[in-house]
Amino acid sequence: MAKELPTRAEDYAQWYVELVKKADLAENSDVRGCMVIKPYGYTLWENMQRALDKMFKDTGHVNAYFPLFVPKSMFEAEEKNAEGFAKECAIVTHYRLKNDPSKPGKLMVDPEAKLEEELVVRPTSEAIIWNTYKKWIQSYRDLPILINQWANVVRWEMRTRLFLRTAEFLWQEGHTAHATRQEAEQEARLMLDVYAEFAERFMAVPVIKGRKSDGERFPGAVDTYCIEALMQDGKALQAGTSHFLGQNFATAFDVQFSTKEGKLDYVWGTSWGVSTRLIGGIIMAHSDDDGLILPPRLAPLHVVIVPIFRSEEELNKITAAIEPVIGDLRKAGLSVKFDNRDTQKPGFKFAEYELKGVPVRIAVGPRDLENGTLEVARRDTKQKQVLKMEGITTAITALLEEIQSNLFARALKFREEHTTRVDSYEEFKRVLDDKGGFVLAHWDGTTETEQRIKDETKATIRCIPLEGGQETGACVYSGKPSAGRVVFARAY
RNA sequence: CGGGGUGUAGCGUAGCCCGGUAUCGCGCCUGCUUUGGGAGCAGGAGAUCGUCAGUUCGAAUCUGGCCACCCCGACCA
Structure with missing residues (x-):
């Protein structure tokens, strides 16, 4: 067991929160309910973004950006949606501060700078986007519109947990507009498939695709589709949603278009999103009592190389021998770190990278230099093997693929055993x-x-x-x- | 927003009942020895005890206000 990390059996919730912090993914900020995503965690998110973004582009979508603020009157136009989010909206009411005359050096809200109309900080962007689409769409020739945006949203949650539920979180939201019901329904299903593929191929997390019941449906949607994943504690995590909006938002924002037949009709819409919550899902699906286990296809770092040395001279020899290997691994597209710090002992480093879930660790010492070998350890099973230095890149690449599929197989087996x-x-x-x-x-x-x-x-x-x-x-x-x-x- | 709890060094804590400027561990700094699974020893730095006021010769400790955070519930991707 990792030092100072509770085991999953002892306290799953505590294990999760400690792991997020100790693995350097994120920490609580001094702003209530908000987190700081640290570089290691953010790199993981960037890798997820890159994979998803490509999948969106490959299915014909383009990125755009819409404002953070939504005027209240615009927000409330689609009533069900507005009602659904009303209880968790942050509102901007003023646009200026001023010096507080009664407290020198302190600021106060300038009561004279009250906004004529309050601005809602977006909990989701349907309102502002449909309000904009209205200006863009006149004819069936303007359709479909297939837009995605990467953004932050704010939902004022009562209780928060790192990644799983925070007041502000990062996500992507796709918003599409179509001429026919059928096309919009297909779009919603297509993006659900994209999410499922992403979850299974990249996150190595098996998911069940389904439709939400009326009680769980997104307010404002006709149908909400979702992918559901199972965590190691037996609880489910909604990992992505895709909504068929019908003509609800088009009606609310009066987005009509001329059909081929010359009639006026309301536009059909979809919206779909996944968030930084998925990071929580990756953690809870794969990791163990020693720390994170990250799927190679998303891991910030694929391979860490730890030199074993007693003197600077020995380190120099190891460095000279290992540099070509590092070059080859990088040429193969892998993210590699050579940890040559002389301030920590190898054992410490082993534990540290296990905590951080680096899929493959290579140890190289004087013994290896003599034999032309490397010690290769995989994080998922903790197995070690001694391999020839020659041809190591091929071996590592194959090993990473094997870890990826092993993680998926393991998670799938767990889900099957826990589906009754x-x-x-x-x-x-x-x-x-x-x-x-x-x-x-x-x-x-x-x-x-x-x-x-x-x-x-x-x-x-x-x-x-x-x-x-x-x-x-x-x-x-x-x-x-x-x-x-x-x-x-x-x-x- | 209801109910409970906690604020002491970067982190985790002791001291509070019974007032006398603060304990221990981790981490940090220096040196020596170490290095194939979380090193050892020695020395050192670091805290206006959440905040404001009150009681007192004297407050981390007693009293009151305020603030923040955590846990449990209702709500949620």
Whole structure:
């Protein structure tokens, strides 16, 4: 076990928060509910951004940027959406400070600088974007609009946790406008597929694709799709959402266009997003009691090289021998660090990089120089092997791929072992308490039943799965007919 | 926003009940010995005890106000 890191079994929540801090990903700032994302954590986010951004571009989207502030009247135009977010909005009411006459050296809000109309700090950007699209769209020839933005948003949360829920967070939000219902629905589903692919191929986290129940749907959407991931403590994490907005925002913002047939119609919309929350998901899906385990395809650092030396002379010899190796690894596109500090001992460094989840560690000492070998350790299984220095780049590249697929396989196995079909309410409650994870159960489709189950068990319907849910049965709670099993879980 | 708790060195803490300027560990600095799994020894620096006021010869300690943060609940990606 890592020094001063609680084990997952002892206290999962504490383990998580300590790990985030000790692995240098992020820390709490002095601003309540807000975090500082440190360079190591931010590099991870940048890697995620890069992969996602490419996937967005490959599916025809372009990036743009819309303002942080949304005038209140604009914000409230789509009522359901505004209502849904009202309780967690930060508002700008003034635009100037002045010296406080009663407290020298202190500032106060200048009461004379009150804004005529308050500005809402965006909790999401549908309002400002649809208000803008109105100006851009007249004809079917202007459609579709396929825009994404990378931005920060603010949701004034009561309780926050690093990455998982913070008052300000970073995300991307796609906002598209289409001429037909079918095209918009396809877009929402396409982006859900993109998210699922990203989660599985890059994060190495298996996800269930599904639709949200009425109770869990995004306010203002006709349909909300999501990907749900399972964490090691048996709780679910919503890892991405994609909304089919119907014509709700077009109606609210009066965005009409002339069809080919010369008629006027409202535009069909979608929006979709993933946030820095995914970092929390990566941590909780893979890491162990020794620290982070990061998937190679997103890790800020792929390989760390630790020299074992007694003297400066010895270090010089090692450096000379290892430099070509570093060059080759970098040429192969890998991020490599040679940790030649003489202020820390090798053992300390080993522990440190395990804590930080670097996928592959190479140790090289005098013994290796004699034999032309390197000691290669993989973080996911902690196995060590001695390899020939020659051809090491090929071996490392293959090893990284193997770690990537092993992480996914491991997480998938965990999910399968923690997905349980239940047919009675007693069993439902017992599985939730004893085992956790996803519970597949029949549900009568009503919000009342969903709410009662939530009140009694704290479990919510994570999604109505898109695949493999067709099977008639009786609702575990009410006994009424059900068209298919849905996914229940306690969730973050 | 309800209920509970805590503020003492960069971090974690002792001292508070019973007033006399502060304990220990980690980290940091210097030196020597060490280095294939979190080194050892010796020396050293670092705190107006959250904040404002009150009581007192004297306040980390007692009293009151304020501020901040944490935990539990309701709300949430």
